[in-house]
Amino acid sequence: MAKVKETAASPKIDIGVAFLDREGFVVYANDTILRWLGKPNNQVVKAKFDILISKRQLSEILTSGRPMDWRVPLGDLDLYVNAFPCAKDPGEAVVCLVVYNTVPLKIMQERLQDMKAAADELNAIFQNSYDAIYIVDANGITLKTNDAIERLTGIPKEYYVGKDLRYLEKRGIVQKSVSFEVMKQKKPVTVIQENALGKVLLITGSPVFNEQGEVIRVVTNLRDISELNRLREELLQLRKFHTGDEPFIVASKPMERVVELARRVANTDTTVLLLGESGVGKEVVARMIHRNSRRYEKGAFIKVNCGAIPQELLESELFGYESGAFTGAKKDGKPGMFELANEGTLFLDEIGELPLHLQVKLLRVLQEQEFHRVGGVKPVRVNVRIIAATNRDLKKMVDEGTFREDLYYRLYVVPIEIPPLRKRKEEIRPLIRFYVDKFNRKYQTAKTLTDETLEALERYEWPGNIRELANLIERLLVITPEHVIQPEHLPHLTGVTIPGSKGKQKNDFVQNLLPPALSxxxxxxxxxxxxxxxxxxxxxxxxxxxxxxxxxxxxxxxxxxxxxxxxxxxxxxxxxxxxxxxxx
The missing domain is CATH 1.10.10 (Arc Repressor Mutant, subunit A)
Known part of the structure; x- marks a missing residue:
């Protein structure tokens, strides 16, 4: 490795020295002071140094016998003067001046600060590298390693520093080291080893040379490829269907059945009812059905959340209104969601929140493909495919009289029940990885979750399903200061059922996602x-x-x-x- 040389000239620090008699006349002055003052030697010797030392300062030094110092601006120079008594015999120099220009010192100080900042930054990068980095000298003595070594070996980095690799090999802490092979071959060497923790490591050692071509350091990079192997196995089993904004990850038998059924009904115009808890991905399935249908090229996918629109506005939102239908209505009227979805798909989310009088109107659209706008007399014909969704028990609502039985059977042509996340736990890790990648890109971070963290999240029941999982991952990536997210960074998982334990504790996991209460x-x-x-x-x-x-x-x-x-x-x-x- 070539020696690094300074490209810019280092500032030169000159020191001026002068001796004065009791009257302030110069007995001796060196070339530096002569250059600063711009005078030849004979002129300076005859002159007083009033510009560097005043009569009052000279008198005070002679009287007190103590040194003094002060600053003197001189053109572009910033001179620092240190004066002290040096002799007491008459006719001899009695005061000595030592003068230096502080400007080069300031430049050097700034450079040192810049170098320290650069060193701190490099050290931060070194310590936060996800891969372990291990540096030894030409004798095999460990000089430095980073935090990742503990994750890979279970031993703190402080233990390694100063240790001979031969000793570590003898103790069985490391297998045959690549560093000595690198020194022998004088080129990079890569090996794959399995350590005591069962991790499969890809280890690459690289030499660092001096100007004589001798290896003076070996830098070794250690990467855990057992995780990569697991990912590869998961990818072989995993199928991911894109539905637009979000992927639909399938890694379980129940979800394979959901996808298979959704694909079979996609190219028909039959009504589909999606059932499942809040957050399981009903809208994603609805979009997948639309995207794989003939209607995808002809019409839009329009979503209406029946539970998010006030009931007094829901009719006009769904079916539109004519001019003058009510106070505040637009002059030319307004088309409703059914018209906007013509030739396409209308997704009626939270269909169980639809009031009874609109259930009648929806039933007519399903049967006759026509309706009347609010305030209108002419029927409006549409060609719309209906996909409805609910997290409520519609059959129970029919029994209670809050949902029409005829509409229930009209919607219940092809029911597709999407299981909750707790019943398809094979998909938790792939979903976590998807959202970690998504939010890392969004917030320009590179954070990861440890296996222990993933295991804790797999044990959680996820009452909020995929939406809860996505929200939690986003929160963790935003608020966790460390590069690697550990189990202690998680909210209190008091709702987790630990294998072998009896019963479940009260679930306050979702509560921990909320802002902390104020006192x-x-x-x-x-x-x-x-x-x-x-x-x-x-x-x-x-x-x-x-x-x-x-x-x-x-x-x-x-x-x-x-x-x-x-x-x-x-x-x-x-x-x-x-x-x-x-x-x-």
């Missing part, structure tokens, strides 16, 4: 600093967000909080909560 003093402090109204709105936002996380739909939130559905929706829009709860 009484914190609320009062916020009210004092931001005003009472701002504090009230913050409390209202926290309560609404917690309610939407718990209940999922605006209908259930309104019912729980004893407010109208339109109020729940309006406030969700106000606080930006709606987007978190709308998708299925």
């Amino acid at each position: 009484e003093d914190e609320w009062i402090g916020r009210a004092e600093s931001e005003g009472l109204q701002a504090a009230i709105e913050e409390m209202e936002r926290s309560l609404l967000e917690a309610a939407f996380h718990k209940y999922g739909s605006s209908y259930e939130v309104a019912k729980a909080l004893k407010i109208s559905q339109s109020t729940a929706i309006r406030k969700a829009y106000k606080y930006g909560i709606r987007n978190k709860t709308e998708g299925e």
Whole structure:
């Protein structure tokens, strides 16, 4: 390795020296001071050094017998003068001046700071490398390694520093080291080894040479490829179907059946009813059906969340309205979602929230493919494929009289039930990896999860399903300062059933995803600093967000909080909560 040379000239530090008598006349001055003052030697010897030392300063030094120092600006120079008594005999020099220019020192100090910042940055990169890096000298003595070595070997990096590789080999801590082979061959060497923890490591050692061509360092990179092997095995089993914005990951038998059925019905116009808990991916399946149908090239995929639109507005949103149909209506009227979805697919999410009087109108569209706008007299014909979805028990609602039986059977032509994530745990890791990659790219990070973290997440029941998982991964990547996310970075997994334990603890995992509650003093402090109204709105936002996380739909939130559905929706829009709860 060639020696690194300084490309820019280093600043030269000159030191001026002079001796003065009691009157301040120069007895001796070196060339540096002569150059600074711009005078030949004979002129300086005859002159007083008033510019460097005043009569008062000279007198004080002679009287006190103590040294003094001060600064003197001289053109582009910033001179630092140190003066002290040096003799007491008359006729001899009695005061000595030592003068230097501080500008080069400032430049050197700045360069040192820049070098330190660069060194700190390089060290941070070194320590945060996901691969382990191991550096030894020509004698096989360990000089430095990074934090990743502990993850790969289970031994702290501090243990290795200063150890001879021969000793580590003898103790069985490392297998046959590649470093000595690198020194022997004077070229990079790569081997694959399995260590005591069962990890398969890809190890590459590279030599560092001096100017004489001698190996003075060996830098070894260690990468865990057992994880890569697992990923390859998963990819062989994994199928991923893209439906537009999100992938549909299939790695379990139940989801294979869902995909197979969805593909079979895609090229028909039959009505499909998607069943499953909130967050399992019903909208993703609906988009997949549309994307694989003949309607994909002809018409749009239009989504209507029946639980997110106030009931008094839902009819006009679905079926449109004519001019003058109601106060505030547009002059030329407005087409509804059915018209916008003509030749395409209309996805009616949360169909169980549809009020009874609109259930009648929907039934007519399903039967006759026509309807009337609000305030209209002429029927509007459409060619729309209906896909409905719900997380409610429609059969139970039929028995209770809150859902029409004829509409239920009209929708229940091809039911597709999407299992919850806890019943397809094979897909948890692939989903986590997808969202880690997605949010790493979004936030320009490169964070990873340890196997222990993945195992903890696999044990969790995921009541919020894929939506909860995505939200958690995004939160972890945003708020975790470390490069590698450990189990201790997770919220308290008190809802996790540990294998071998009896029963389940109370599930507060979702609660831990919410902002932490403020104490009484914190609320009062916020009210004092931001005003009472701002504090009230913050409390209202926290309560609404917690309610939407718990209940999922605006209908259930309104019912729980004893407010109208339109109020729940309006406030969700106000606080930006709606987007978190709308998708299925």
